[in-house]
Amino acid sequence: MANVTARPALSRVGAGRFTRQERLAYTMLAPVFGTILVIVTYPFLLAVVQSVQDAAGREFVGASNYANALANPLLYEALGATGTYAALVMPTEIVLGLGLALLVHRVVRSTGVRALLFVLATIPLVLPPIAVGVIARLIYAPGYGVLNHLLIVTGIVRDEINWLGQPTTAMPAVASVDIWQWTPFVYLVLFSGLLTVPREEIEAAQVDGASGWQQFWHIELNYLRPLVLLIVFFRLADVLRVFDHVFVLTGGGPGNTTQLLSLYLYRIEFKYFDSGQAAALAVMVLVAVSIAYSLVTRALPVERR
């Protein structure tokens, strides 16, 4: 603080509250604040306003949209489906991504191979979700799906498995697409984390006779923990937005089995045209996610001054 006040450039100009540099800083930030205002704050405020209006957006209806949204049993089915989806994809992606990162970090020494793996891992991340859904459909489709064909040809099963048409297999099939697309993201983040672990600590542990597992558990995991939380942070946001491949694969079926929250919200807005209820749902989801994120953020080791 003493250093700051000592800088002559920060001297106050006239009787204004801000120094010249502060004014310059705020002016430079104005476009950013303006952009955030337009693309985040303004739509959010609109959603809040819409959530207390009727479907046509003409009359104030108080909290009735919130009450209607909470009274709709389909909401709880969608929440249940989203929970099941998250429970399937998030642990699986973290375990597989972590395993892959450890394997490559410990086994692959060639810089070229590591770079190749980096590129390969990036490919699923840049594919449009709708394209991934279409490809997945060719794998799971009834009649001509590649997966059933392979299973029958190799003698693993005799009859086709109805992957997308029964609740027990539809959700895992839909989740598998997410796992395929996002495990590489977990791998990339955790592999980068492993590269930051000081070599001396690992070597010291090895001198002391620590096993591979002990090295991971007592040293590497400490460095990876904040990254895992960050992954949970990002993936939770993604899971709440999952739409395209579910829409392409099952359309939310069979019945409502794979109707995730995003698909449900879409239908309330664009099939039922109930903008008020859709806005109320969006506001409630945002509040719930904000609370969840603040809890996750508290667990992150933030550097404080």
Add this chain to the structure above:
Amino acid sequence: MRRLQWAPALVVAALLIGACQPATPGGNIGQKPAKLTIAAVQGNEDAALKAVAPLYEQKTGIKIEIVEFPYDQLFEKLVTTFKANSPTYDLVMMDDPWMPKFGTDESLQPLDSTYGIKRDSDIPDVVYDVGTWPPPRGPVPPKAKGKAAHLIGVTIVGNVEMFMYRSDMGPAPKTWDEVKANADKNKKPNFWGYVVRGKATNPIVADFLPILWSFGGDVFDQNWNVTIDNAASLKAVKFLVQDLKAAAPPGSESIDAADRSRLMAIGQAYQSTVWPGEITEIVENSTVSQVKGKVSYIPMPAGPSGKGIGMMGNWLLGVPKASSNGQAAADFITWLTSSDTQKTYVEKGGIPARKSILNDASLNQKNPYFAALAKSLEAVPNWRPRTDQWNAVETILGTNLNAALAGLATPEDATKKAADQIRTLMKGAGY
């Protein structure tokens, strides 16, 4: 320099003010625009439109810019664009079940009274009727009662849902009973007697409605009372989810139109309902089909009601209320649907609605479904109920039918649940 410090803030403020300005429709009325922008559906439905659009530019100097969206995104885009009264598009392509929503919301300009577009006797009345709001026949939604009917959309894709079967293996079914008998007779390992397009919501409803109507059932009666749970409707539900499913491939619950036509094209299915687009794109496309020339197309078979009823699935062009180039947009519609342009349009894969083209012998040879489409239009196919609540009704019905098809609910329970939900919805909407 100090003045320049505020430049970024001023730019943002200017953008914000600009963004908040309302649209100014009608600004260019009477003037020839440099271009017309069309929001169109991506796929075979707009392929011919894209192919003939440059001809219009050659003729008039007006560039046609086509902005494509996948089916569902197009609908979302139109809903939000109309809600914002934005003049982004001069013309919009619309599936006919969307017309009640856009008609009720008064999102489109009347093409008859404003721009003088008239009915052409070479095009069946039902094709104009489907683009007219309020609907000229059948029940009228409460919000549209008493309003003058206007043409708000003109068909550019004359889709009617029909029936296809392997004519190299058996005769044409005249009734749904014969469809079932043929399905059972022809079913064998790795070959299915019937393909149910059973994916949740829109797909299964599109597959089911012609069966429902042919069985004498319906979703609503003439007074918007829900009839999906009456005896005739329940019989149709059972026919789909039990009788036809028994001859269908496993996984019917997730089969959509593309899967159905693929199963036909690779020689693994005997028959199903079909849209013209599937025929041109897959079943009769020699680069992907093993059954080209082995499949025939007929109007919907008859049910216990004695009638076979096809379903409209027309794509129409309309002019948004906010468009500032209404006259030029209407002129384009007139040019596109004219007899001369339609000949080129058909050569480029377009699906026509003109009787003279559908009944042309040489064109019939190239397009084996034309005769069936002409007969289907002549028989006056049904349209999906003309209510602005249709999207929600379809979602409810399609989810419950899908649950019944998957065995998650009995036909009785699924039908009752759907009927109860639709009644609640319609009551809430003032029906």
